[in-house]
Amino acid sequence: MDWVITAKDLTKVYKMGEVEVHALRGVSLKIKRGEVVTIMGPSGSGKSTLMNILGCLDRPTAGEYTLDGESVATLGDDQLADIRNRKVGFVFQSFNLLSRTSALSNVELPLRYAGITNGGRIERARAALEAVGLADRMSHKPTELSGGQQQRVAIARSLVNDPAIIMADEPTGNLDSKVGQEIMDLLLDLNRQKGTTLIIVTHDPTIAKQTQRVIRLRDGLVEKNK
Amino acid sequence: MNLLQSFLEALESLSANKLRSGLTILGIVIGVAAVIAMLAIGAGAQNTITGSISGIGTNLLFVFRGGTSDTVRNPRPLTLGDAQAIADPFAAPDVEAVAPILQGNGELVFGGQKDTATINGVTPAYFSVRNYKVTEGEVITEEHILGRASVALIGPEAADNLFGRHEGIVGETIRIEGQPFRIIGVLESKGGGSFGSQDNVVLVPFTTAQARLIRRSTADRVDVIFAQAASSDSVPRAIDEISGILRTRHRTPIGEDDFTVFSQEDFLQTAQTITGVLTIFLGGIAAISLLVGGIGIMNIMLVSVTERTREIGLRKALGARKRDILTQFLTESSLLSLFGGLVGIALGWLIAFIVGRVAVASGTPFTPSVGLNAILLATLFSAAVGLFFGIYPANRAANLEPVEALRYE
Numbered sequence: 001m002d003w004v005i006t007a008k009d010l011t012k013v014y015k016m017g018e019v020e021v022h023a024l025r026g027v028s029l030k031i032k033r034g035e036v037v038t039i040m041g042p043s044g045s046g047k048s049t050l051m052n053i054l055g056c057l058d059r060p061t062a063g064e065y066t067l068d069g070e071s072v073a074t075l076g077d078d079q080l081a082d083i084r085n086r087k088v089g090f091v092f093q094s095f096n097l098l099s100r101t102s103a104l105s106n107v108e109l110p111l112r113y114a115g116i117t118n119g120g121r122i123e124r125a126r127a128a129l130e131a132v133g134l135a136d137r138m139s140h141k142p143t144e145l146s147g148g149q150q151q152r153v154a155i156a157r158s159l160v161n162d163p164a165i166i167m168a169d170e171p172t173g174n175l176d177s178k179v180g181q182e183i184m185d186l187l188l189d190l191n192r193q194k195g196t197t198l199i200i201v202t203h204d205p206t207i208a209k210q211t212q213r214v215i216r217l218r219d220g221l222v223e224k225n226k
Numbered sequence: 227m228n229l230l231q232s233f234l235e236a237l238e239s240l241s242a243n244k245l246r247s248g249l250t251i252l253g254i255v256i257g258v259a260a261v262i263a264m265l266a267i268g269a270g271a272q273n274t275i276t277g278s279i280s281g282i283g284t285n286l287l288f289v290f291r292g293g294t295s296d297t298v299r300n301p302r303p304l305t306l307g308d309a310q311a312i313a314d315p316f317a318a319p320d321v322e323a324v325a326p327i328l329q330g331n332g333e334l335v336f337g338g339q340k341d342t343a344t345i346n347g348v349t350p351a352y353f354s355v356r357n358y359k360v361t362e363g364e365v366i367t368e369e370h371i372l373g374r375a376s377v378a379l380i381g382p383e384a385a386d387n388l389f390g391r392h393e394g395i396v397g398e399t400i401r402i403e404g405q406p407f408r409i410i411g412v413l414e415s416k417g418g419g420s421f422g423s424q425d426n427v428v429l430v431p432f433t434t435a436q437a438r439l440i441r442r443s444t445a446d447r448v449d450v451i452f453a454q455a456a457s458s459d460s461v462p463r464a465i466d467e468i469s470g471i472l473r474t475r476h477r478t479p480i481g482e483d484d485f486t487v488f489s490q491e492d493f494l495q496t497a498q499t500i501t502g503v504l505t506i507f508l509g510g511i512a513a514i515s516l517l518v519g520g521i522g523i524m525n526i527m528l529v530s531v532t533e534r535t536r537e538i539g540l541r542k543a544l545g546a547r548k549r550d551i552l553t554q555f556l557t558e559s560s561l562l563s564l565f566g567g568l569v570g571i572a573l574g575w576l577i578a579f580i581v582g583r584v585a586v587a588s589g590t591p592f593t594p595s596v597g598l599n600a601i602l603l604a605t606l607f608s609a610a611v612g613l614f615f616g617i618y619p620a621n622r623a624a625n626l627e628p629v630e631a632l633r634y635e
Contacts, residue, residue, distance in 0.1 A: 018396045052629050055543075057542075057543060057628045057632070058627075058628075058629050076549060077547075078548060078549075081542060081545050081546060081547045081548075082545065082547070084543060084544070085280040085544065085545020086544050086545070090543050091542070092632075096536065096632070097542075097569055098537060100238060100239060101238065108458050109541070110230060110544045110545055113541075113544060113545040113546050113547070113550060114545065144625045157544070161545075187293075
């Protein structure tokens with residue numbers, strides 16, 4: 001089986017002053033390449049922490065984590081940055097676009113950090129924006145776009161580097177249900193076309209229903225994995 | 227990311243906050259302008275002072291009464307005899323010409339106009355030694371000396387004060403200290419110098435001054451002896467010869483000279499030292515304002531880092547390494563200060579130019595000069611200020627944890 005994510009006994013302990021908070025108490029999971037997975041759980045269940053670790057934004061206190069064939073649990077800051085750049089695309093609840101620059105430059109940003117030259121960069125950014133249906137909005141700034149359009153720009157940005165996984169953290173949380181469904185359709189569509197693994201963190205059960213697998217967390221442990 | 231890209235991006239984010247960037251730049255502008263202007267004014271002052279010292283004559287030596295050592299209590303005055311002894315070509319072969327003078331202040335009157343000017347009693351040698359030329363008329367001759375003639379040469383400023391012009395004056399009679407003197411010539415302008423105006427002056431024959439204008443307790447006393455060395459190489463030998471002659475005549479032991487011999491070079495060096503110290507002092511004060519400007523940059527960059535924490539988090543999530551973030555913020559701060567530096571150079575130049583104009587308008591010919599080294603110094607220094615004061619904020623940005631930064635509200 002072609003596993004894109006293999007995590008074993010992930011634990012994460014935060015020190016809040018004197019108190020130790022156990023956000024993850026030993027999470028093991030595997031995700032197939034091309035799969036669509038939802039991570040659910042009440043607040044405080046550790047799902048954000050798990051997403052940060054799976055997205056290589058943070059390191060586990062202990063445990064093993066292999067992403068797309070590379071063991072990443074013990075890498076340094078700059079190596080993690082490199083992994084994020086090449087293998088992970090992020091979609092955030094609040095879009096997180098740079099408001100000063102055009103949609104095109106926003107989508108280009110990951111390519112800049114990848115060290116790709118001007119010409120190739122613009123071409124790939126255009127293609128990504130076309131793929132999310134924003135071919136006619138490339139030079140617009142985020143403030144000139146609707147919420148749904150902004151999230152589309154963010155999705156284009158997440159897939160411009162052809163990542164192994166896309167991590168979407170409440171991607172429809174700031175949108176009304178109609179636009180939210182459009183975004184979900186777009187993400188699922190991209191998954192079908194490109195085969196990019198999609199991991200959605202949410203507490204919206206209507207989203208969970210649309211995915212092949214739901215991982216439920218409670219108190220830092222996997223409660224249900226079907 | 228390459229340098230050009232980070233340069234463009236920095237430009238973009240600086241122009242997003244135009245007022246703030248402008249005010250930050252202003253701090254550097256003022257600092258650099260102050261440094262440039264002060265250095266220019268210092269260099270200009272140095273040029274003017276050395277120029278006016280050089281204008282006194284060439285290879286000049288000045289002999290004054292009084293020694294530099296504390297043990298000399300009652301220095302003997304210099305006399306005409308001393309001057310004649312120095313002029314002896316066998317005793318002092320390296321001294322080419324000697325010009326003793328008597329110096330005093332006096333009131334000049336012509337018609338209803340009055341002027342207080344320096345009165346110099348001089349010998350014919352004075353004109354060649356001091357490099358004085360006349361714009362009209364003639365200079366004082368041996369005959370004037372022998373005859374104690376009531377004739378005078380007048381400086382252009384004194385002429386302006388009395389006549390309202392400095393041409394066509396020869397033949398007029400003015401009163402100096404109440405006594406009538408016929409004007410036989412008008413002196414060329416020497417310009418305002420660091421020793422007061424050299425143009426508000428009348429020159430009269432030495433003997434006339436001695437007998438009728440400047441009375442001294444000792445009969446043949448002189449105030450200053452000007453001597454001219456044959457060449458610049460012979461200046462040190464001429465000093466030794468003059469000192470030897472005067473020691474013998476004044477019967478003073480070595481080390482207790484009751485006279486002082488200065489060379490023009492000594493004056494030049496002293497003046498250069500003084501103006502150099504002045505320039506450093508002014509430049510140093512100006513540099514403090516540059517430092518304050520740098521702190522302004524640091525302050526704004528810190529605000530900017532805090533404000534853009536989420537942006538930094540996002541960039542890190544998208545794959546920015548520490549170095550990328552560091553470069554981004556350092557580029558911004560250097561750009562701020564470099565831009566401020568360039569504007570500051572222009573402003574400093576303008577200030578120096580205006581100061582020069584004001585000086586000329588008020589009668590002091592004085593040209594501030596903006597040196598290439600001052601410009602280089604200011605540019606490098608301001609860029610360095612930006613880098614230095616940008617390091618701390620940029621480091622802070624680069625070391626943010628991506629998770630924390632993304633969560634920041």
